[in-house]
Amino acid sequence: MDALEKKKNSPNIAKLALVLFAVTAITALVLGLVNGVTKDRIAALAVEKTKTAYANVLKADSYAKIDDAYTNDGTITKLSAAKDASGTAVGYVAETTFSGAQGMVTMVVGLNADKACTGIYVTKSSETSGLGAKASETSPGAWRDNLVGATDGVALAKDGGTVEAISGATITSRACTKEVQTVITAVSSLG
Amino acid sequence: MTTKQQLREGLITNNPVLVQQIGMCATMAITTSLFNGIGMGLSVLIILTCCNVVISAIRKIIPNEIRLAIFVVVIAGFVTIVDLLLQAFVPALSESLGVFIPLIVVNCIIIGRAEAFCQHEPVGLSFKDGIFQGLGYTCVLIIMCLFREFFGKGAFGGGLINTVNGVIGTGNGVQIFPAKYGALILTLPVGGFMCLGALIAVMQYALRRSAEKKEAQEKAEREAADAAEVKEAAE
Amino acid sequence: MLTNILSISLGAILINNFIFSQFLGCCPFLGCSNKMDTAVGMGIAVIFVMGLASAICWVVNEYILMKLGLGFMQTLTYILVIAVLVQFVEMFLKKSVPSLYSALGIYLPLITTNCAVLGVVLLNTQNNYNFLESTVYGITGGMGFMLAICLFASVREKLEFADYPKCFEGFPICLVSAGLLSLAFMGFSGMKIF
Numbered sequence: 001m002d003a004l005e006k007k008k009n010s011p012n013i014a015k016l017a018l019v020l021f022a023v024t025a026i027t028a029l030v031l032g033l034v035n036g037v038t039k040d041r042i043a044a045l046a047v048e049k050t051k052t053a054y055a056n057v058l059k060a061d062s063y064a065k066i067d068d069a070y071t072n073d074g075t076i077t078k079l080s081a082a083k084d085a086s087g088t089a090v091g092y093v094a095e096t097t098f099s100g101a102q103g104m105v106t107m108v109v110g111l112n113a114d115k116a117c118t119g120i121y122v123t124k125s126s127e128t129s130g131l132g133a134k135a136s137e138t139s140p141g142a143w144r145d146n147l148v149g150a151t152d153g154v155a156l157a158k159d160g161g162t163v164e165a166i167s168g169a170t171i172t173s174r175a176c177t178k179e180v181q182t183v184i185t186a187v188s189s190l191g
Numbered sequence: 192m193t194t195k196q197q198l199r200e201g202l203i204t205n206n207p208v209l210v211q212q213i214g215m216c217a218t219m220a221i222t223t224s225l226f227n228g229i230g231m232g233l234s235v236l237i238i239l240t241c242c243n244v245v246i247s248a249i250r251k252i253i254p255n256e257i258r259l260a261i262f263v264v265v266i267a268g269f270v271t272i273v274d275l276l277l278q279a280f281v282p283a284l285s286e287s288l289g290v291f292i293p294l295i296v297v298n299c300i301i302i303g304r305a306e307a308f309c310q311h312e313p314v315g316l317s318f319k320d321g322i323f324q325g326l327g328y329t330c331v332l333i334i335m336c337l338f339r340e341f342f343g344k345g346a347f348g349g350g351l352i353n354t355v356n357g358v359i360g361t362g363n364g365v366q367i368f369p370a371k372y373g374a375l376i377l378t379l380p381v382g383g384f385m386c387l388g389a390l391i392a393v394m395q396y397a398l399r400r401s402a403e404k405k406e407a408q409e410k411a412e413r414e415a416a417d418a419a420e421v422k423e424a425a426e
Numbered sequence: 427m428l429t430n431i432l433s434i435s436l437g438a439i440l441i442n443n444f445i446f447s448q449f450l451g452c453c454p455f456l457g458c459s460n461k462m463d464t465a466v467g468m469g470i471a472v473i474f475v476m477g478l479a480s481a482i483c484w485v486v487n488e489y490i491l492m493k494l495g496l497g498f499m500q501t502l503t504y505i506l507v508i509a510v511l512v513q514f515v516e517m518f519l520k521k522s523v524p525s526l527y528s529a530l531g532i533y534l535p536l537i538t539t540n541c542a543v544l545g546v547v548l549l550n551t552q553n554n555y556n557f558l559e560s561t562v563y564g565i566t567g568g569m570g571f572m573l574a575i576c577l578f579a580s581v582r583e584k585l586e587f588a589d590y591p592k593c594f595e596g597f598p599i600c601l602v603s604a605g606l607l608s609l610a611f612m613g614f615s616g617m618k619i620f
Contacts, residue, residue: 388601
């Protein structure tokens, strides 16, 4: 029904607009109320999630964002220096987003002070369950343990390195390993 | 319409996914673990019931020309409320369902019931309709999840049983047989399409068989009645 | 920048096709695809609506919702914008391309409830795309939808002469065929040119 027809058939277009506006206004008010009740909790959960991810790869007392320039191929979204209680640097933590086999993967990478990987933690991925999703597993003995201790030049065995890929999930394994290398390169470039 | 009739309709004869064949996007996309299925089913049930009640309550004052716009506003309101509540209290579900929670706004089931039922029926009936149609939808989701999880990964109860550290939404459930013997393809989008197609086919077969049986029974009764009449007339 | 845009486009059309990988837009996909002409018309309308909706909703989100801290109103605002947009597209088509308008019939207003349109707008927000990336994702997402629906229309035209069990009549056989097409599209997963 286009506006011209509306005007001809129902002269009370003002009434229609008023009713629609009233319903929308009431809905918006109710939403505002619910938002007020829940937003603090949602924000707290988000902070908690990042803290858990960071602590999972590299335990430290504080994480300070690094603003200096570093080599970034576009996948590192946040690089932070991990410090202990006295302020000495114990390593680095990087939040990364890169493309896997079935979409974007969000992963946290930890490096110790010697720029060796301390672990990875996949926070968000839509990889194939049973294959690429194995990279997200955190139980002891999971695939991600293969990347602990990796230093500059880490690559899959297929690509000339030493890391075994997840069988049937080469793309995901390669992407994760490449990302660890990217973070090592970035931290090395900080000097 | 009695409650029992409405229940039967919601679950079987007028099942939103299998018979009305609406609301299929989410059904195929999220049925990869039992947690997702039950979570989505319950969310839709709550939203559907609330929207049914509100729309039925204001049905007399909605002008006919803008009724769809008003339905959409009310539904979007409830979906956002449920979305915010899930983000705050069950974040695991919010994450695994992702963009499909806000997409409940355009789930044809809710708009379809509002248009077809709640506009004309009182609040009590609309409330029950919401619950039963939501139940029908949840049942379909659960059946698909069970099937896809069991035959695809050999697991049962992903996200609900065997959770990591007791956090709901994690873990892969009970492994009934080793995952490598499962048909992994069922957990992929292909599996979603085929499972739903097979389920609708089974439902159509069952409904047709039951309709044929009923017809055959009625025919037999009619013939028996005719034969008795003829016999009476002959005597 | 250009490689970013190209990789988004390739992703939306082939690798993460809106219908075959993400399941967004199944209702019109199954409902509108019995004839090739309807499918093409629907595809073009959806490309147009998705592109425009992405652009307008990005602007609304960036300059109104985010500035006022009304992030929680996204769903409501987006669906209202889409509804108004579809209304205008309908008016426009009725005046300038009446043949397409009558061919699409009831399916044009149904684009409002198309999961793909609201889905692409929500995904743009979720992925934090800028204005250009959002619009490109919207347009190429629509192109992926059109590719899927046209491919499926040609399959359905053949299905008319196929011999399948009676209980599969209607949607079930369509869903199974769509599943097979989805299997074919899986071949594109993990593809990385850009």
